[in-house]
Amino acid sequence: LFYLRREREERAAGRSEGAALEAAAATSGRAVLISGITVMIAMAGMFLAGDKTFTSFAIGTMMVVGIAMIGSLTVLPAVLSMLGDRVEKVRVPFVHRLRRPNGEARVWGAILDRVLRRPVLSAAAAVAVLVALTIPALSLSTTPTGLADISIPAIEPYKALTEAFPGGADPAVVAIKADDVRAEPVQAAIADLKRQALASGQMNAPIHVEASKDSTVAIVDIPLAGDGSDDVSKAALATLRDELIPATIGQVAGVEYAVTGSTAAAEDWNAQAKRTAPLVFGFVLLFAFGLLLVSFRSIVVAVKAIVLNLLSVGAAYGILVATFQWGWGESLLGFESNGGITPWLPMFLFVILFGLSMDYHVFILSRIREAYDRGLDTDAAVAHGIKTTAGVVTSAAAVMVAVFSVFALLPLIDLKEMGIGLAAAILIDATIIRGVLLPATMKLLGDWNWYLPRWLEWLPTLEHGEERVEAPPVPEAA
Structure with missing residues (x-):
C-alpha cells in the first residue's frame, strides 16, 4: 500500500513511470525494508519463550513477513512497471473525494490541524484515555481454557453428560x-x-x-x-x-x-512464561530501539516509539481484561467468562502488536524525516508526513481490524480474546496513537525530535529520500 501510494504520488507530480518507480524504491522501498526487519525482529522474540508453540508462531510469522517484504521490493515494482498508469483502472467512485489534490487525506488533515494547534491539550487527552484503558490490565490473570469455554453445538451433549454425571478434575x-x-x-x-x-x-x-x-x-x-x-x-x-x-x-x-497432569502442565507453563517473558519483552524492546536509533539517528524518536507502542499494548490488555476477565462482553460476544485470560495470549499479543505497530510507525516517521531532510521545519514535516500517510495507515488498519474481528465470531474463547485484543490495539494505534499523540508530542519537542548525542555520531546515516538535503540544525548534546 505505501509503495503503490508513493509511486502514484510521484506520477501525479509529473514524473515519468520509470522515475516514479525509482523514487518509490528510494523512499517507500527503504521504509519497507526497515519496517520488515523490525517486524521480523519482534517476532523472533518468541524464540526465547522456550515453548514449541511460540517457536512455531515465530517461524510462521517471520516467513510471512519476510516473503511479503521481498515481494514488495521485487515483484511489486515489476508489476507496476508492466501496468504503468493502468494500475488505476476501474477506480472506486467517490472515494477520491476523501483526498485532496495534493495527496493529503481530508478528514485526517482536519483532525491533525486541530491537534497541532493545541498539542498540550491533545497529548494530555490522548494519554488520559490510554491510561484509563490500561488500568484494568493491572488485574490481569491467566486461566487455562477448558471444554466449558467452547460454545459450539457439537460440545453441548458432552457438557450435559458431565453435568448429569459429575466427576473430579483430571488427576x-x-x-x-x-x-x-x-x-x-x-x-x-x-x-x-x-x-x-x-x-x-x-x-x-x-x-x-x-x-x-x-x-x-x-x-x-x-x-x-x-x-x-x-x-x-x-x-x-x-x-x-x-x-x-x-x-x-x-x-x-x-x-x-x-x-x-492438566493442573501440573498449566502451572509449569505459567512458571516458564514468567521466567521467559522478561527475556522476550527485553529482546523485542532492545532490538527495536537499536534499529530505530540507527534508522533515524535520533534517540528521542527511538525512545518515543517504544513508549507509544507500550501504551498501545497496555490499552489492549486493559480492554481484554474488561471484556473477558471481568465479563463485560459476555452478552455481546456470546461467551461465559472463566475469570482470566488464556495463558499464551499476553506474550503472543505483545510481540504481534509491537511488530504491527512498529511497521507503520516506521513508514510515518520515514515520511516525516524525508520532509525534514528536504528543508521543512519540524512542524511542517510532521503535518506533511502524517497527512500524506494517514489514508494508507487508515486503510491498512481497517483491513487488519476487519480480519482480526472475524476471530471474535469463533466459538473458542481463546480466539475471541486474540481477535478482540488485536483489533482493539490496531484501532487504538492507528487513531489515538498515530493521529493524535504522535503529532502532538513531535510538535511539542520540535527540533529535539532529532536529537542525537555526540558520542553516537558514529552511527551510519540512512537516507530517507532520493537525495540528501542539509537539514536544519538540531540541538547539540550537552
Missing part, C-alpha cells in the same frame, strides 16, 4: 522410573505416598497405580482437591511436589520421578 500423574518399579523399596514408597496423600486432606481416592510390562516405569494417578485450576488444586499440587513425593519416592535410591 495429578506421578511418573516413576527405576530399574524395577515392582521391587520392595519402590512399592513401599508408593504405598507410603498413597497413605500420606489421603491423610493430607488435599488429595482424594481412588488412587490408581499402574506399571509397565518391563517394570521400569510406574504411574500413580492422584486426584487433587478442587476443580483442577483453582487455588485449592494448585495448593494440593504444591504439597504433592514439594512435600509428599520427596519424603516418599524421593528417598529410594536410583529412582527418578516427575509430576504431570
Whole structure:
C-alpha cells in the first residue's frame, strides 16, 4: 500500500513511470525494508519463550513477513512497471473525494490541524484515555481454557453428560522410573505416598497405580482437591511436589520421578512464561530501539516509539481484561467468562502488536524525516508526513481490524480474546496513537525530535529520500 501510494504520488507530480518507480524504491522501498526487519525482529522474540508453540508462531510469522517484504521490493515494482498508469483502472467512485489534490487525506488533515494547534491539550487527552484503558490490565490473570469455554453445538451433549454425571478434575500423574518399579523399596514408597496423600486432606481416592510390562516405569494417578485450576488444586499440587513425593519416592535410591497432569502442565507453563517473558519483552524492546536509533539517528524518536507502542499494548490488555476477565462482553460476544485470560495470549499479543505497530510507525516517521531532510521545519514535516500517510495507515488498519474481528465470531474463547485484543490495539494505534499523540508530542519537542548525542555520531546515516538535503540544525548534546 505505501509503495503503490508513493509511486502514484510521484506520477501525479509529473514524473515519468520509470522515475516514479525509482523514487518509490528510494523512499517507500527503504521504509519497507526497515519496517520488515523490525517486524521480523519482534517476532523472533518468541524464540526465547522456550515453548514449541511460540517457536512455531515465530517461524510462521517471520516467513510471512519476510516473503511479503521481498515481494514488495521485487515483484511489486515489476508489476507496476508492466501496468504503468493502468494500475488505476476501474477506480472506486467517490472515494477520491476523501483526498485532496495534493495527496493529503481530508478528514485526517482536519483532525491533525486541530491537534497541532493545541498539542498540550491533545497529548494530555490522548494519554488520559490510554491510561484509563490500561488500568484494568493491572488485574490481569491467566486461566487455562477448558471444554466449558467452547460454545459450539457439537460440545453441548458432552457438557450435559458431565453435568448429569459429575466427576473430579483430571488427576495429578506421578511418573516413576527405576530399574524395577515392582521391587520392595519402590512399592513401599508408593504405598507410603498413597497413605500420606489421603491423610493430607488435599488429595482424594481412588488412587490408581499402574506399571509397565518391563517394570521400569510406574504411574500413580492422584486426584487433587478442587476443580483442577483453582487455588485449592494448585495448593494440593504444591504439597504433592514439594512435600509428599520427596519424603516418599524421593528417598529410594536410583529412582527418578516427575509430576504431570492438566493442573501440573498449566502451572509449569505459567512458571516458564514468567521466567521467559522478561527475556522476550527485553529482546523485542532492545532490538527495536537499536534499529530505530540507527534508522533515524535520533534517540528521542527511538525512545518515543517504544513508549507509544507500550501504551498501545497496555490499552489492549486493559480492554481484554474488561471484556473477558471481568465479563463485560459476555452478552455481546456470546461467551461465559472463566475469570482470566488464556495463558499464551499476553506474550503472543505483545510481540504481534509491537511488530504491527512498529511497521507503520516506521513508514510515518520515514515520511516525516524525508520532509525534514528536504528543508521543512519540524512542524511542517510532521503535518506533511502524517497527512500524506494517514489514508494508507487508515486503510491498512481497517483491513487488519476487519480480519482480526472475524476471530471474535469463533466459538473458542481463546480466539475471541486474540481477535478482540488485536483489533482493539490496531484501532487504538492507528487513531489515538498515530493521529493524535504522535503529532502532538513531535510538535511539542520540535527540533529535539532529532536529537542525537555526540558520542553516537558514529552511527551510519540512512537516507530517507532520493537525495540528501542539509537539514536544519538540531540541538547539540550537552
